[in-house]
Amino acid sequence: MRCVLIVGDGMADLPIERLGYRTPLEAADPAHFHGIASGGVSGLLDPVAPGIAAGSDIAHLTILGQDPAASYTGRGPLEAAGAGIDLRHGELAFRCNLARVDGTGTVIDPRVSISETDGEAVECAIDGMRLRGARGVKLCFWHTGGFKGILILRGVDQSCKSWGQMPRAGAVLCSLSRVEREREAAGVLDEFVRGAKDTLSGLGLKGVDRDGGECRCNAIIPWGGGSAAALKQFSSIFGLRGACVSGTALIKGICRLSGFKVCNVEGATGDLNTDVQAKAEAALRAIGGHDFVLVHVQGADEASHDGNMDGKVSIIKRMNGMVGAIRGGLDGGDSCLMIIADHTTSTECREHTADPVPLSIEAPNLIRDGVDRYSEREAMKGALGRVSGRLVMPIFTELAKGGCLGGGELYQRIVNGETRLIRDPRLRL
Ligand SMILES: [Zn+2]
Structure with missing residues (x-):
């Protein structure tokens, strides 16, 4: 099974009056994103936990199976690692x-x-x-x-x-x-x-x-x-060989420290002008030798912080081409695709917000939930309901193996752990 996780940094947003109260994702109307939604199941994702307006660092650490409370020492060391500087x-x-x-x-x-x-x-x-x-x-x-x-x-x-x-x-x-x-x-x-x-x-x-x-x-x-951050190895947590395609030092750093192969992609700038086609080609090359490829595109977050609504819609449309090329290159079969944002960034406030983001997974042999568009609004109707960031990989790996929702051992361990916590009378939750 080959797994590709596509992350649009800060891609989720809130309704904007000038877009007729649609979000930039809804305005961009990306057909290949919709293809992932209609080919599988969707839900809402709290990248870290409900109510937390996460930064990309904590969100990615959580989603990739790290415990930020134990491993996060600051953004600087992660970006330094992404630039190839050893602390x-x-x-x-x-x-x-x-x-x-x-x-x-x-x-x-x-x-x-x-x-x-x-x-x-x-x-x-x-x-x-x-x-x-x-x-x-x-x-x-x-x-x-x-x-x-x-x-x-x-x-x-x-x-x-x-x-x-x-x-x-x-x-x-x-x-x-x-x-x-x-x-x-x-x-x-x-x-x-x-x-x-x-x-x-x-x-x-x-x-x-x-x-x-x-x-x-x-x-x-x-x-x-x-100071230097010590991260757990991705392969030892999930048993997957990972590769990463990103133009952003922070994401490259997190991946490098957790044992991913970090692909250097010419033209991947981490900005609105990034070469999405080159990223798609790099992702398809990487999936040949790895079980899991993270494809991260930064531009939507940059546009949001600048209040650049047109830029945000435009980078989502360009990402759509990238997703189309990746889906076409994988050509169905035994591949599994997930698309998420790592947090919501409001183009109007120019800040990250705590709103959950849409998540869609396309995999063979899934009972489709009938959600056929990838957007903040449609994700509310999905079979996955509302999940927290640390469940992303367990759900993904379980579905990629052809398992059922909630059937995986790792997933069960996490969910049962949370259930135990909620039932523990000493905690009075
Ligand atoms: Zn941001």
């Missing part, structure tokens, strides 16, 4: 945004893309920086493309690791770091941010903002810091 003991990794700030340190644009050549200049300049407040600390910076980078701190007090959330426009760099410094007793990042601002200003970098306009790039904002 050692005593090192912290941060995800970084290249940004534009004004004279008062207020973030004007938290995402300013720079060229590869300028990225190399920034790498050299930051690697040579010295922090007066932390003499033994070594800095290493990697420009991982566009507005993204990774900062590694070597020999640092581990208490700085909780510094920093994903940067937003309007945040004030210095006041953010000052508050955190008081709380975490860690001034290292504060000094880094100030030093990097001077260094980048000195380089006179020109970048591109999210609207494609030229602007200055004069800041590096580190966030999501943490």
Whole structure:
């Protein structure tokens, strides 16, 4: 049995007035997504648990069988792994945004893309920086493309690791770091941010903002810091050899650390311009030598955070071509396809929300539930009801083996475990 899981990052949404109260998925009307729904069963998925507006990191960890409470150390180490950077003991990794700030340190644009050549200049300049407040600390910076980078701190007090959330426009760099410094007793990042601002200003970098306009790039904002993450091997949890097709460092990192083969796909950018055809071809190549392929497309989430409704509809339509190519290449038989989003991202609020996402599985010999469209609304009518993220793989593997809903040993173990918890009078649930 060959299993392919397709994840549209932040693809689920809420009804939008300008779309006639349809969601972007409903407006895109992707025929091949509908084909998966009509060829199997559907349901609503809470990627982590009901009521939790998950990030892609926790959602993917949960869905791929990891326990985030035990294994999650921050987003930085996962993105570093995705960029091929191995963390050692005593090192912290941060995800970084290249940004534009004004004279008062207020973030004007938290995402300013720079060229590869300028990225190399920034790498050299930051690697040579010295922090007066932390003499033994070594800095290493990697420009991982566009507005993204990774900062590694070597020999640092581990208490700085909780510094920093994903940067937003309007945040004030210095006041953010000052508050955190008081709380975490860690001034290292504060000094880094100030030093990097001077260094980048000195380089006179020109970048591109999210609207494609030229602007200055004069800041590096580190966030999501943490020490190395130890993940369980996917093959030992599910007995499957996994491969991953994604243009996003975070997803590549989670997969790399859990033992997947990470396919490098030319043109897979993790953005709206990603080459979906190349991803489909890579997925079909990978399924030749693996039992399970994760195909992740980031663009819908990026469009949602930018409030770009047309961009979101358009990337879903392009993903539809990718899904069509994968379905055509697998040509039915003993293959099993699942499509989900890893969370809902509201294009109107530009934020992740806790709304469940649609899930559809197509597999041979399934009793079809009659849902024939893949959308947030139609998934409510599906046979799977409402499931949590950690049940995704057990359900998937069970159905892929030709088993029945809820018949798998792993699935039963999880469900029975939850039932026991609910029945335990000490817990008063
Ligand atoms: Zn997002």
